[in-house]
Amino acid sequence: MSKTKINRRNFLKVLGLGGAGAALAGCDMPSTVTLEEGEEKIYSYLAPEEYVIPGVGVWYASTCLQCPAACGTHGRVREGRVLKLEGNPDSAVNAGKLCQMGQAALQAHFNPDRITAPLINGQPASWDDALALINEKASGGNVAWMTGTVSGHQRVLLDAHLAATGKGHHYAVETVNARAWTDAGKTVLGDAMPTLHLDKAKAVLSLGADLLGTWISPVTFMGQYGKFRAAPRGVLIMVEPAMSLTGANADQWVAAKPGTEAAVALGVGHLLMTKHGLSLNGMPNATSAFQSMTPAQVHEIAGVSEAALNKIADTLVSHSPSLVIANASHAAARIAMVLNIMLGNVGKTLTPGASIAADPLAPMMGSSKDLAEFAQNAAAGKIDAVFISGANPAFVAPQGLDMAAALKAVGFKVAIATCHDETTKACDVVLPLSSALEDWGTHVPAYGGKPGVVHLQQPLMEPLHADTRGLGDILLTLGKSAGVDGLDAFEDYYGYLRTAVSAMIGSELEGDWHRVLQAGQFETRAASRAFSAGHDVALGFSETAVSGLHLVTVARQGLYDGRHANSSWLQEAPDQISKAVWDSWAEIHPKTAASLNLKDGDYVRLTTASGAITTRVFIYKGVHPNAVCVPMGRGHTDYGRWANNGVNPLTIVDAHLGDWQSSEIIATASLVKIDAAGENRHLVRLMDTDQQYGRKLVATIPAQQFGRTQGGA
Amino acid sequence: MSTERSKRKPFPWVQAAVAAVVVGASIVLGAQIFERQLHPESAGVAPAPRVPGAEFPTDTFAGKDVEQPINYSHKLHAGDLGINCLYCHTYARRSKVAGIPPTAKCMGCHTVVGTDKPEIEKLTQMWQSNQSPAWNKVNDVPDFVHFSHERHLQKFLFDNPEMDIKNAPDVCAMCHGDMNQVGVAKKMKPLTMGFCVRCHESNQGPSDCTRCHK
Numbered sequence: 001m002s003k004t005k006i007n008r009r010n011f012l013k014v015l016g017l018g019g020a021g022a023a024l025a026g027c028d029m030p031s032t033v034t035l036e037e038g039e040e041k042i043y044s045y046l047a048p049e050e051y052v053i054p055g056v057g058v059w060y061a062s063t064c065l066q067c068p069a070a071c072g073t074h075g076r077v078r079e080g081r082v083l084k085l086e087g088n089p090d091s092a093v094n095a096g097k098l099c100q101m102g103q104a105a106l107q108a109h110f111n112p113d114r115i116t117a118p119l120i121n122g123q124p125a126s127w128d129d130a131l132a133l134i135n136e137k138a139s140g141g142n143v144a145w146m147t148g149t150v151s152g153h154q155r156v157l158l159d160a161h162l163a164a165t166g167k168g169h170h171y172a173v174e175t176v177n178a179r180a181w182t183d184a185g186k187t188v189l190g191d192a193m194p195t196l197h198l199d200k201a202k203a204v205l206s207l208g209a210d211l212l213g214t215w216i217s218p219v220t221f222m223g224q225y226g227k228f229r230a231a232p233r234g235v236l237i238m239v240e241p242a243m244s245l246t247g248a249n250a251d252q253w254v255a256a257k258p259g260t261e262a263a264v265a266l267g268v269g270h271l272l273m274t275k276h277g278l279s280l281n282g283m284p285n286a287t288s289a290f291q292s293m294t295p296a297q298v299h300e301i302a303g304v305s306e307a308a309l310n311k312i313a314d315t316l317v318s319h320s321p322s323l324v325i326a327n328a329s330h331a332a333a334r335i336a337m338v339l340n341i342m343l344g345n346v347g348k349t350l351t352p353g354a355s356i357a358a359d360p361l362a363p364m365m366g367s368s369k370d371l372a373e374f375a376q377n378a379a380a381g382k383i384d385a386v387f388i389s390g391a392n393p394a395f396v397a398p399q400g401l402d403m404a405a406a407l408k409a410v411g412f413k414v415a416i417a418t419c420h421d422e423t424t425k426a427c428d429v430v431l432p433l434s435s436a437l438e439d440w441g442t443h444v445p446a447y448g449g450k451p452g453v454v455h456l457q458q459p460l461m462e463p464l465h466a467d468t469r470g471l472g473d474i475l476l477t478l479g480k481s482a483g484v485d486g487l488d489a490f491e492d493y494y495g496y497l498r499t500a501v502s503a504m505i506g507s508e509l510e511g512d513w514h515r516v517l518q519a520g521q522f523e524t525r526a527a528s529r530a531f532s533a534g535h536d537v538a539l540g541f542s543e544t545a546v547s548g549l550h551l552v553t554v555a556r557q558g559l560y561d562g563r564h565a566n567s568s569w570l571q572e573a574p575d576q577i578s579k580a581v582w583d584s585w586a587e588i589h590p591k592t593a594a595s596l597n598l599k600d601g602d603y604v605r606l607t608t609a610s611g612a613i614t615t616r617v618f619i620y621k622g623v624h625p626n627a628v629c630v631p632m633g634r635g636h637t638d639y640g641r642w643a644n645n646g647v648n649p650l651t652i653v654d655a656h657l658g659d660w661q662s663s664e665i666i667a668t669a670s671l672v673k674i675d676a677a678g679e680n681r682h683l684v685r686l687m688d689t690d691q692q693y694g695r696k697l698v699a700t701i702p703a704q705q706f707g708r709t710q711g712g713a
Numbered sequence: 714m715s716t717e718r719s720k721r722k723p724f725p726w727v728q729a730a731v732a733a734v735v736v737g738a739s740i741v742l743g744a745q746i747f748e749r750q751l752h753p754e755s756a757g758v759a760p761a762p763r764v765p766g767a768e769f770p771t772d773t774f775a776g777k778d779v780e781q782p783i784n785y786s787h788k789l790h791a792g793d794l795g796i797n798c799l800y801c802h803t804y805a806r807r808s809k810v811a812g813i814p815p816t817a818k819c820m821g822c823h824t825v826v827g828t829d830k831p832e833i834e835k836l837t838q839m840w841q842s843n844q845s846p847a848w849n850k851v852n853d854v855p856d857f858v859h860f861s862h863e864r865h866l867q868k869f870l871f872d873n874p875e876m877d878i879k880n881a882p883d884v885c886a887m888c889h890g891d892m893n894q895v896g897v898a899k900k901m902k903p904l905t906m907g908f909c910v911r912c913h914e915s916n917q918g919p920s921d922c923t924r925c926h927k
C-alpha cells in the first residue's frame with residue numbers, strides 16, 4: 001500500500017462526515033430527488049370494489065408451486081398487483097412460513113422473459129392455429145405427458161386426456177426427489193409416505209436426506225426441527241459425502257465416501273446388534289446383512305472411523321426414541337427403514353401416513369427413473385407426441401441419456417411453459433402458460449399438513465400478458481377436443497374447479513365457495529394407511545463408489561434443480577454452504593486440493609466418462625476427500641437473462657441406472673478426473689472469509705466443548 | 714503490514730472531513746439558490762396560517778403547468794362550487810395515498826351535469842370504453858419516503874378539536890397550497906425533506922429517521 005492511498009477506514013470516515021454535511025443542508029434540495037412533475041402516470045379506478053383502497057393491501061390465499069411441497073401462501077395485493085408473499089398461517093403444511101424459493105415466486109411471475117404468445121416452430125402464432133395443429137398431430141397414437149409433480153384436479157384432467165388420446169404414458173420427472181425413501185417405505189413397511197415425528201425424536205440420523213433444504217417438504221420439516229431442537233435438545237447426526245444445509249446444522253457430521261452411506265448404515269446396525277444387543281425378529285435376511293458388515297469393513301468402504309460409528313450407535317440407543325431417515329440411495333433408505341424397526345421407532349417417531357381418500361387427486365411424484373424411461377422409449381420411436389409442462393428434460397438429463405436425440409425422435413412436441421428454456425427450444429409448439437400467481441388449481445401436498453386437506457390455488461392478480469392461459473384451462477381445452485366425457489359443460493377451468501370443489505365439500509352455496517377461497521384450503525375425506533409387518537428385504541448396496549474421486553451433484557435450496565436459475569433474487573441469495581453467488585464452483589477437500597496442487601479460485605476441468613465441465617475450485621473441509629461436489633442448477637443456455645452463468649454438472653453425470661434394485665439414476669457413481677485449467681479468479685462470496693480476524697463478531701467455543709455441553713457426546 | 718502502517722504518515726482525515734463538509738454543503742446550498750432563481754416568483758410569499766392549533770408551513774414552490782388528459786379545474790369544483798377535497802379524494806382519510814377519484818365518482822354527477830361540455834364528453838367516452846384517464850402525477854415523494862395522508866388528516870383534522878370536517882381544504886393546503894385557486898393541479902409546496910422536517914419541528918411531529926424512512 002503506498003503512502004498516498006487512502007485506506008478503507010479513513011475513506012469511510014470522510015464519506016460519513018461529508019455525507020452529514022450534505023444532509024444538513026441537503027434536506028431542501030428540490031427536484032433532484034423528488035420526481036419531475038408530470039413525468040409519471042397515475043391511473044384511477046373506473047369503478048372500484050367497495051373494499052379496495054389504494055395504498056392498502058388485501059391478502060388473498062393461494063398455493064406455492066415453486067417446489068413439489070405445495071405450501072399454502074398469502075399474497076398481498078395492492079392496486080391490483082401482488083407485492084409480497086407469506087405463508088398461510090392456517091395451512092398445517094407450512095404454518096405461516098415460506099422458504100426463500102416460495103418468496104421468489106413473485107419474480108417467476110414478474111419475470112421479463114415470460115412467453116407472451118403461442119409459438120409454432122419458433123414463430124408467433126394464434127391460439128387457434130396452435131390448437132388446430134395440436135389436434136392434427138397429437139390426437140392419436142402414443143401421446144405422452146411429461147411433467148414435474150402434479151396433483152389435484154390438474155392431474156384428474158391430465159389423466160383423462162391421456163386416457164382419451166390412447167396409450168400414452170405420464171412421465172413425472174423430478175431430479176430432486178425422495179423416490180429412494182418412498183420406495184423403501186413401500187417395500188419394507190408397506191407405506192410409501194410414513195409420517196415422521198421429528199419433534200418426538202430425541203436423536204435423528206439422516207443418511208443424505210437434506211430435510212432442512214430440499215427434502216420432500218422443507219418448510220414442514222423446519223417447523224418440526226425447531227421443536228426437535230427445543231429443550232431437551234435432540235441430537236442430529238448427518239452422514240453424507242458433501243455437507244448440506246442439514247449437515248451444517250448437525251451435532252455430528254460424518255463424511256462418507258460418495259455412495260457409501262448404506263455401508264455406514266449397515267455398520268450402525270451391526271453395532272446395535274453386537275454391542276447393544278438389539279435384534280430383528282423374523283428378519284433373517286436383514287440380520288445377516290447387518291452381521292456381515294463389521295466396523296472395520298465400514299472404515300475400509302466408507303472411510304468412516306470405528307469411533308464415529310460407535311458414537312452414532314451409542315447415541316441412537318441412549319436417545320430413544322430416535323429416527324433414521326435416508327435419501328442417499330435406495331440401498332441406504334431400505335436399511336434406514338429396517339434400523340427404525342430395530343430401534344423400536346416404528347409407532348413412535350415413524351407412524352403410518354394418511355392422505356386424501358380421493359386417489360385421483362393424490363400427487364404424482366416425480367423421479368429420475370421416469371426421465372430415463374422417457375429417453376429410452378422416445379429414442380426407440382415409441383412416443384408419437386409429447387406434452388411437456390413443469391419439466392426441463394433437456395437441462396436435467398445426463399449426456400448419456402442423449403435427450404436431444406430422444407426429443408428429436410418424438411414426432412411432435414408441445415411445451416406449455418411460462419418462460420423459454422432448453423426444452424421449449426426443442427419443441428414444435430410452445431403454449432404460453434399463466435404464472436402460478438395468475439392461475440387456478442387444487443394441490444394435494446406431498447407430505448405434511450392435515451390428511452384430507454387440499455390446497456387451493458387462486459389468481460392473485462389479473463394476467464400480466466393477455467394471451468397466456470392457465471394449465472387447467474389448457475388441459476380443459478385439450479380434453480374437450482380429445483372427447484373427454486363431461487367437459488363440454490364447462491366454459492373454463494374456473495367453472496370446472498368450482499363445480500368439482502363444491503361437490504367435494506358438499507355445498508353449492510356461494511358463501512361456502514368464498515370460505516374456501518378465503519381459507520386457501522378445504523377438507524375432504526382422508527384415508528389413513530397402516531404399516532405391514534416389517535418385510536424382510538435383502539439389504540446391501542451397489543459397490544460403485546468405494547474408491548477414486550467421484551462427482552457429487554447436489555441440490556441446494558435456492559436454484560433447486562435449476563428451475564429457479566432465472567430468478568435474480570435466488571441467484572443473488574448466497575449458497576448455504578459456499579456463500580457464493582451468480583456462479584458455479586466445485587467443492588474440494590483441502591487434502592485433495594493439496595495433492596493436486598490447487599488453490600481457491602483455480603479453474604479446473606472435471607472430466608467424467610460422459611463429458612467435461614470447467615469451473616473453479618472452492619476448497620472446503622465439508623466434503624469427503626473422495627468427493628468433488630458441484631451444486632446443480634446453473635449452466636443454462638436458454639433460460640432468460642439471468643440464468644446464463646456457471647456450469648451444469650448434471651450433464652456429465654454418468655447415466656448409471658439401477659441403484660440397488662431400482663431404476664433411478666445414481667447421482668454419485670461417476671468417477672471424475674480433475675485437471676487444472678490454468679486461470680485463477682476469485683469466487684464471489686458473501687462474507688468471503690471464515691475468519692473473524694479477532695473482531696469477535698460471533699462468539700465461538702471449541703467443537704469438543706460444544707459436544708460436551710449439547711449432549712452430542 | 715504492521716511495519717508498513719507505522720512508517721506511513723497518518724492520513725489528515727480531520728482536514729479532509731472539514732473540506733468534505735464544506736464542499737457537500739456548498740453544492741447543496743448552491744443548488745437551492747439556483748433552484749430559487751428558477752422560480753423567483755415563489756420567494757417570500759407566505760399564505761396566512763389557517764389551521765388552528767398548528768403552525769402553517771410557509772414555504773412555497775412554483776410548480777410547472779402539467780398538462781392532463783382532461784382539463785379538470787380544482788378552482789371550479791373545490792373553490793367556486795365548494796366541494797370538499799375529501800369528497801373526491803376519499804382515500805386520503807383511509808390510506809397513505811389520497812388517490813385519484815374513480816371515474817365512477819365523476820360520473821355520479823356528470824351523467825346529468827355539464828354533459829354538453831367537450832371535456833365531459835371526453836370523460837364520458839372514456840367511461841363508456843372502460844378506460845381510465847392517464848393522469849400525469851403532480852405531487853409525489855420518492856419511494857424511500859413513507860408518507861401517510863391518513864395520519865396527517867387524523868392529527869390536523871379529526872383529532873383537532875378546533876377543526877370541522879368542512880375545513881378539510883385548509884389542512885390539505887398545508888402541503889398542497891391553496892388548490893381552490895388553481896385550475897389543473899400544480900405543485901405548490903416543495904415537499905422536500907427540509908419542508909417536512911421544519912413542519913414536524915414546529916408542530917411536534919416525530920423526528921426519528923425511521924418514522925418516514927422505513
Ligand code: SF4
Pocket residue numbers: 064065066067068069070071094097098099100101102103217218219
Ligand atoms: S418448500 Fe416448496 S412449496 Fe414450500 S414455500 Fe418453499 S418452494 Fe414453496
